[in-house]
Structures are given as C-alpha cells and as structure tokens.
Amino acid sequence: MAIWRNLSLRSKINIILFLVLVVLLVPRLYLQYRQQQDLLLAEAVEKARIITAEATRTREYVSQQLKIGHVELNSDRYGLIPVVSANRIGQLVAKDLNYTIRHTSNRLRNQANAPDSYEQTALRRLIEDRNLHHIAERTTVDGTPVFRYLQAAYVDESCLECHGDPQKSPAFVREIYPPEKDSSYHYRVGDVIGAVSVVIPMEQIERQLSASFRNTMLTTSGFFVALVVCFGILIRKAVLNPLHNLAAMIVTIRKTGHFTERLPVPAQDEIGELVNGFNAMSEELGAKAAQLEESEKRFRLLVESSRDAIVAFLPTGQLFLFNRQAEKIFGYSQRELLGEPLDRLFVPEPDAYSEGLSAFIATAKEPWFKGVHLLKGLRKDQSQVRVEMYVTIVDTGDRPFFTATLREITSGSK
Numbered sequence: 001m002a003i004w005r006n007l008s009l010r011s012k013i014n015i016i017l018f019l020v021l022v023v024l025l026v027p028r029l030y031l032q033y034r035q036q037q038d039l040l041l042a043e044a045v046e047k048a049r050i051i052t053a054e055a056t057r058t059r060e061y062v063s064q065q066l067k068i069g070h071v072e073l074n075s076d077r078y079g080l081i082p083v084v085s086a087n088r089i090g091q092l093v094a095k096d097l098n099y100t101i102r103h104t105s106n107r108l109r110n111q112a113n114a115p116d117s118y119e120q121t122a123l124r125r126l127i128e129d130r131n132l133h134h135i136a137e138r139t140t141v142d143g144t145p146v147f148r149y150l151q152a153a154y155v156d157e158s159c160l161e162c163h164g165d166p167q168k169s170p171a172f173v174r175e176i177y178p179p180e181k182d183s184s185y186h187y188r189v190g191d192v193i194g195a196v197s198v199v200i201p202m203e204q205i206e207r208q209l210s211a212s213f214r215n216t217m218l219t220t221s222g223f224f225v226a227l228v229v230c231f232g233i234l235i236r237k238a239v240l241n242p243l244h245n246l247a248a249m250i251v252t253i254r255k256t257g258h259f260t261e262r263l264p265v266p267a268q269d270e271i272g273e274l275v276n277g278f279n280a281m282s283e284e285l286g287a288k289a290a291q292l293e294e295s296e297k298r299f300r301l302l303v304e305s306s307r308d309a310i311v312a313f314l315p316t317g318q319l320f321l322f323n324r325q326a327e328k329i330f331g332y333s334q335r336e337l338l339g340e341p342l343d344r345l346f347v348p349e350p351d352a353y354s355e356g357l358s359a360f361i362a363t364a365k366e367p368w369f370k371g372v373h374l375l376k377g378l379r380k381d382q383s384q385v386r387v388e389m390y391v392t393i394v395d396t397g398d399r400p401f402f403t404a405t406l407r408e409i410t411s412g413s414k
C-alpha cells in the first residue's frame with residue numbers, strides 16, 4: 001500500500017485506467033469468443049442435421065421406390081441400394097462443405113461401413129436409449145479436433161426387403177451377403193439398424209472463428225481503448241495539468257515571495273474553482289504582503305530616525321532590534337548584535353544585578369520600569385560609556401518582550 005501511496009496521481013490514474021481496460025475488455029472478449037464459438041458450432045450442427053436428413057430421406061425414398069416399383073436389383077445396379085445412393089448423394093453435398101458423411105452399423109453388412117470406436121459407443125447409446133435420436137459432440141479423431149454428429153437410422157417396412165427375412169431378400173443380395181455370414185438380416189420395423197455419421201473438422205470451424213473473432217476483437221478493443229484513452233486525455237487536461245501548474249506556481253511563489261503571477265483558469269468546473277480561489281488568495285496575500293512591507297518600512301524608518309538608542313529584547317535577553325543610534329553609542333553594527341544577549345552591552349555589576357541585567361529585568365517589578373536607570377555601558381572596543389536607560393514591557397499576550405531606550409550621558413563621563 002505504501003508503494004501505491006507514493007505513486008504520482010498520473011501513475012495511479014494510468015494504472016487504474018489500465019485495470020479498467022483489462023477488467024472491461026477481457027471478460028467482454030471472452031464472452032464474445034464464446035458466443036461466436038457457440039454460434040459457429042450451432043451452425044455446424046445445423047448443417048450436419050440438414051445433410052443427415054437429406055441422406056436419411058434419400059435412403060428411405062429409394063428404399064420405398066424400389067419396393068413400390070418392384071425394381072429388380074443386381075450387381076450392376078448396386079448404386080441403387082438405398083444406403084449406397086444415400087451415402088453417395090450425402091458425400092457429394094458434404095464434399096463442398098469439407099464434411100464426411102456415411103452410414104455405419106454395429107451389425108455390419110459391408111466391412112467398409114465398420115464403425116470406429118467413437119461410433120461404436122455412440123451406436124450403443126442410440127440403441128439403448130430410444131428417446132435419443134442423435135448425438136452431437138466435439139471430440140478428436142487421431143488427435144485432430146473434430147465435431148461429430150450421429151443420427152440414428154430406423155428400420156421401416158421397405159428396409160425389410162433386404163434386412164428382414166433372408167429368404168425374401170433379392171437373390172443378388174443373398175449372393176453377396178450370404179445369410180449365414182451376414183448379420184444385417186432379421187431386423188424388425190422400428191429397430192435402430194445403424195446411424196448416419198457426419199464428421200466436421202474443427203479446424204475449419206476454428207479458422208472461421210478466428211477470422212470472425214479477429215474482427216470482433218479489433219472493433220471491441222478499439223472501442224474500449226479509444227474510450228479509455230479519451231478518458232485519460234480528459235483527466236490529464238482537466239485535472240492533472242491544472243494541478244501540476246498549481247503546484248509549480250506554489251513552488252515559484254515560495255521561492256520568490258512574489259504573488260504577482262496568475263494561473264490561467266482551465267474551465268468553470270471544480271478545478272476552475274480551485275484555480276480561481278488560488279488566484280484570489282494569492283492576490284489578497286500579495287496585497288497584504290505589500291501592506292505589511294510598507295508598514296514595516298515605516299516602522300523601521302521611525303525606529304532608525306529616533307534620536308534615542310532603542311534596543312528590543314526577549315525575556316531571555318536575546319536582542320532582536322538595535323537601531324542606528326544604538327550602533328553609534330556602542331560601536332556595534334546591528335548585524336553583529338541581533339540574537340546576542342543584552343548583557344554584552346553592559347559592564348557587569350554583581351552588586352546591583354547579581355544574575356545579570358537581562359535576568360534581573362525579566363523578573364523586575366513594576367516600579368523598576370517606571371524609573372530611569374544609570375548604567376555603565378560596554379562598547380565594542382571595551383571602553384565604557386555611561387548611559388541612562390528606561391525599559392518598557394511590551395505585552396503581546398503570549399510572548400512579551402522589552403524595549404530599552406538609552407541615552408549617552410556626556411557630562412561627567414570618563
């Protein structure tokens with residue numbers, strides 16, 4: 001937390017904006033990705049459903065037509081076997097879409113239709129659960145991700161021609177698939193005889209997905225980044241820059257002591273109010289400082305032009321005012337004495353002021369202040385000078401101080 005507190009407002013805002021961006025953008029993109037993926041999968045299922053339905057209808061239609069038309073089949077007309085023609089038509093359609101479609105069964109007639117391990121399980125599920133008509137799932141084939149769709153094939157009256165009682169089946173079917181070896185006879189109407197199986201490569205779906213998602217990502221990110229950047233610029237212009245100027249101005253004023261410059265008001269908002277307030281305040285302070293300077297100047301002139309020596313000191317004896325006349329009497333310059341003890345200006349008189357003059361004054365009683373006192377002053381060159389002095393307490397409340405007015409006594413001095 002200490003690190004955070006020590007960061008500049010600019011960095012904090014940048015960090016917050018970045019976090020806001022991430023928090024807004026990442027879930028949004030994730031959601032959009034999932035939506036598009038679902039949409040593409042739904043689309044794939046729909047396509048699989050349509051070509052499967054086409055294959056199923058073809059199979060059923062051809063089977064019925066064979067029965068109605070008493071079409072005599074033989075090896076040359078093998079392409080008219082319902083499943084064979086349904087597969088063929090299905091494949092022609094699926095080829096354009098890059099899908100594969102075929103019929104499979106767990107009671108095989110043609111080995112070429114043998115189910116793979118996935119289809120075996122799926123067929124078992126379709127046979128066991130009569131309410132389950134199709135299975136759609138994402139899985140892998142030899143490590144490649146695919147989408148698989150299986151639609152149960154049900155036996156109707158017309159199928160029994162070749163899948164029912166072998167004795168009634170066409171001779172050529174019995175010839176190719178002898179009843180004692182073939183397990184695709186003896187079905188009854190309504191049985192699940194197999195399934196139409198569709199495989200859609202996921203690569204294709206994913207390619208579509210990444211293409212469409214790239215667009216979405218660009219527009220969504222663009223939108224959010226633009227939003228955050230605009231917000232950042234706004235904060236920078238409306239808040240950070242004016243604050244920075246304000247801080248810089250305060251530094252300048254502290255350095256120069258001049259209140260002359262004014263800050264430009266950025267806008268009539270809260271920051272504008274602050275800047276206006278600051279300008280007004282520095283104007284007032286400038287005026288006050290000028291007044292103060294003026295009255296100080298007058299006071300200084302007053303003190304300096306006095307014909308008496310005037311010194312002022314704190315109860316500790318520390319001098320803080322020493323006028324020109326005092327400089328003349330004692331031979332010190334004001335600069336030399338400011339902050340020095342009052343006692344330096346007088347010859348010690350242990351009899352009168354045992355603790356020193358300033359200590360005495362600090363505790364002196366009222367009547368002492370009424371009198372004028374004769375004292376031996378000590379000049380810078382260590383020569384003595386007789387002075388008369390009277391002292392006044394200036395009671396400012398919390399920190400009283402004293403002023404002493406001194407006059408050199410010329411007559412009778414050594």
Ligand code: HEC
Pocket residue numbers: 059060063066073081082083084103104105107108109110111113153154155156158159160161162163173184193194195
């Ligand atoms: C005219 C005879 C005939 C009719 C009618 C017929 N089939 Fe078949 N069926 C066959 C033959 C022959 C095969 C083997 C096809 C191959 O070589 O791919 C076959 C294969 C299948 C297969 C593929 C699994 C396997 O064992 O090779 C399924 C599933 C199937 N038939 C379902 C049906 C259904 C459902 C109907 C009724 C709508 C039907 N058949 C009607 C002759 C027929």
